[in-house]
Amino acid sequence: MPVLSSPVLRRAALGAAGAAAAGIGYASLIERNAFVLREATLPVLQPGSASLRVLHLSDLHMTPGQRRKQDWVRELERLEPDLVINTGDNLAHPRAVPAVVQSLSGLLSRPGLFVFGSNDYFGPVPKNPLKYFKKNHKRVYGAPLPWQDLRAAFTERGWQDLTHVRRDLEVGGIKISAAGVDDPHLRRDRYDTIAGAPNPLADLSVGLTHSPEPRVLDRFATDGYDLVLAGHTHGGQLCLPGFGALVTNCGIDRSRVKGASRWGAHTRLHVSAGLGTSPWAPYRFCCRPEATLLTLVAAPPRRPLSERGHGFSESEAIAR
Secondary structure, eight states: OOOOOHHHHHHHHHHHHHHHHHHHHIIIGGGGGEEEEEEEEEEOOOOOOOOEEEEEOOOOOBOOHHHHHHHHHHHGGGGGGGGEOSSSSSSSSSTTHHHHHTTTTGGGGSSSSOOHHHHHHBBOOOOOGGGGGGGTOOOOSSSSSOOHHHHHHHHHTEEEEOOOEEEEEEEEEEHHHHHHHHOOOGTTOOOGGGOOOTTTTEEEEEEEEEOOOOHHHHHHHHTTTEEEEEOGGGGBBBTTTTEESOOOSSSSOOGGGGGGEETTEEEEEEEOOOOOOOSOOOOOBBBOOOEEEEEEOOOOOOOOOGGGGSSOOOGGGGGO
């Protein structure tokens, strides 16, 4: 077998380095600022219900100087959603609260629900990216962030904090039973504080969590929630064409790293790929930053158990 000469090897190495540099430049300068609105329709409402438009936001990871992101988020108010749901990680800088509030100013006048994530409580820190391939790697916490100020701004404008709280509300004629937990990524979740079936008179039951950890999703599904919304994963952030996300940074599998899926026989899960990144890892590849407009519509009537035969059908099998 002929041996490649050193000039050939040098050219190959230079070509690989050039391709890597181009990929990093694209991921950090172009794609991470290529914000996109996703749309999906989910059949989760009671039969006969009118549709409901829900804007799902997550993982803004805002810093004061991110003007392009702030302008893009501000324009979302033109969608006129019936309900806004924010699943956390709004902050990435101790002085980012005004930027977040101003970006969301129009949306804060609409009904809203929220829970916080780890990067609302603690600032981002540099870390070895290989740690994301270890599910049980040691957590490193940054400086505390002013989450109390952000919570006060949200609640003063009318958004409801669902951290370990159950609430009933009515939006657009739809009766909603909602509950949420604190961030499971930090193991702050205390599901027992909200445990139990949602209000049976509701047209829709919604659960909120920042990180979609299976232990929390299982509890929501067991209690009979129609829809659970989460963020945290960034959709994998760095994905490969034809393969998808390399990691999820939580306990769910890669097939559920973003978008809608089933969790159990009845519950729908929607995971947002989010709008930001850590300032220490400002890259996205094959995974554009996103907000999602969910159109919730009536589900088809469920057949009585007596008509379903024995056991679960394939569509009713536990999605794990």
